[in-house]
Amino acid sequence: MQLSHRITHLLGDGDDGWGVFYRARAMKAAGRDVVELTIGEHDIRTDPVILEAMHAAARAGHTGYASIPGIPALRDAVAARVQAQSGVPTTRANVQIMPGGQAALFAAHHATGDPGDSALYVEPAYVTYPGVLRALGLVPCPVAADPEDGFQPRAADLAAAVRAAHRPRSLLINSPNNPTGGVYDAATLDGIARVVRDHDLWLISDEVYDTQVWEGAHLSPRALPGMAERTLVIGSMSKSHAMTGSRVGWVVGPEAAVARLADLATHTTYGVPGFVQEAALFALAQGDALEVQVAAPFLRRRALALDLLARQNIVRVQPPQGAMYLMLDIRATGMTGEDFALALLETHGIAVMPGESFGAAAAGHLRVAMTVADEVFVGALARLLEFAAEQAARAA
Ligand code: PLP
Numbered sequence: 001m002q003l004s005h006r007i008t009h010l011l012g013d014g015d016d017g018w019g020v021f022y023r024a025r026a027m028k029a030a031g032r033d034v035v036e037l038t039i040g041e042h043d044i045r046t047d048p049v050i051l052e053a054m055h056a057a058a059r060a061g062h063t064g065y066a067s068i069p070g071i072p073a074l075r076d077a078v079a080a081r082v083q084a085q086s087g088v089p090t091t092r093a094n095v096q097i098m099p100g101g102q103a104a105l106f107a108a109h110h111a112t113g114d115p116g117d118s119a120l121y122v123e124p125a126y127v128t129y130p131g132v133l134r135a136l137g138l139v140p141c142p143v144a145a146d147p148e149d150g151f152q153p154r155a156a157d158l159a160a161a162v163r164a165a166h167r168p169r170s171l172l173i174n175s176p177n178n179p180t181g182g183v184y185d186a187a188t189l190d191g192i193a194r195v196v197r198d199h200d201l202w203l204i205s206d207e208v209y210d211t212q213v214w215e216g217a218h219l220s221p222r223a224l225p226g227m228a229e230r231t232l233v234i235g236s237m238s239k240s241h242a243m244t245g246s247r248v249g250w251v252v253g254p255e256a257a258v259a260r261l262a263d264l265a266t267h268t269t270y271g272v273p274g275f276v277q278e279a280a281l282f283a284l285a286q287g288d289a290l291e292v293q294v295a296a297p298f299l300r301r302r303a304l305a306l307d308l309l310a311r312q313n314i315v316r317v318q319p320p321q322g323a324m325y326l327m328l329d330i331r332a333t334g335m336t337g338e339d340f341a342l343a344l345l346e347t348h349g350i351a352v353m354p355g356e357s358f359g360a361a362a363a364g365h366l367r368v369a370m371t372v373a374d375e376v377f378v379g380a381l382a383r384l385l386e387f388a389a390e391q392a393a394r395a396a
Contacts, residue, residue, distance in 0.1 A: 017357030024351035062274030070097025101236035123359030155191030181320025334395035
């Protein structure tokens with residue numbers, strides 16, 4: 001039987017960008033020692049106090065169908081958090097609880113574009129973005145941000161891409177950024193907001209790394225003039241509270257849009273388990289301390305990495321301003337990110353993501369997730385740098 005074009009072409013014509021990751025997993029399954037610096041998941045697990053709260057909630061009976069927009073107390077807590085961060089008045093009517101940021105991205109694009117419409121996003125981009133758009137029949141329109149600009153998109157490039165697109169409806173941005181570690185500054189966000197307003201687009205602002213900012217400050221574009229009515233913010237407990245497996249996140253946006261998202265949830269996910277929502281509520285009530293604790297290993301490893309990188313001059317790095325990744329520029333080796341990553345995996349058993357997995361804008365780069373114990377991380381990075389020096393010497 002024939003399947004739909006939307007599902008069979010979800011990955012586009014290429015692969016899904018996870019080739020090195022799958023190869024690393026296959027090598028591990030075959031018994032080889034592999035250091036995985038690939039996926040964006042903490043090496044710690046969800047804090048036991050959150051698990052206790054989840055267990056207690058389940059025992060207390062929160063195991064039936066839960067309120068589909070989200071339990072009121074959690075929507076209130078998310079609204080209060082978003083209002084405190086951004087200064088934008090926010091109530092529970094602006095919040096739809098979702099089973100994770102990924103589902104929130106899907107729902108936000110479902111709500112803002114029809115099949116055949118164009119959806120813009122900034123590259124390098126989180127690997128699932130184009131697939132989300134294709135799954136909805138939207139036309140993915142990447143806009144490259146240059147390494148030389150610290151991977152911050154230029155307003156002029158965005159405006160040109162909007163003008164070139166067929167029925168453009170939305171622009172998706174992500175700050176703090178996966179994979180680049182960039183945090184958009186006020187000038188970049190002003191430029192983005194101007195383009196979005198001038199062209200009457202929705203802005204979908206993926207802010208799932210908002211608690212991992214190492215330099216500068218996290219600014220939400222929803223707070224800019226005229227933006228609250230056209231911005232959908234994607235949030236998640238995954239990165240902030242090491243709750244990746246709990247699948248709980250949200251969309252924050254205008255009331256009318258959020259009401260439609262509840263309709264969509266009624267016909268797709270049917271909500272998020274009540275005991276998971278209660279655990280998220282408990283976790284948010286712990287305040288900043290827990291978030292700082294969850295983020296601390298990445299800040300520590302960032303310092304260790306920058307120290308190692310400063311001792312050589314082959315591999316270049318823009319110090320990540322946020323998130324849990326290093327974006328390394330390996331163009332001095334003369335290799336593509338893909339060839340380098342595959343060779344590093346085969347020869348040293350170290351798995352990193354080729355920049356190309358995140359779009360052409362990151363060609364000649366590697367994304368290194370800082371998600372293993374400090375000593376393992378430092379050892380692997382040191383070997384990566386030695387390998388890069390060997391390749392560069394060979395190329396010279
Ligand atoms: N957005 C970005 C930029 C991400 O890196 C991820 C996960 O890695 C997600 C969204 C989805 O996160 P989740 O569905 O776990 O909330």
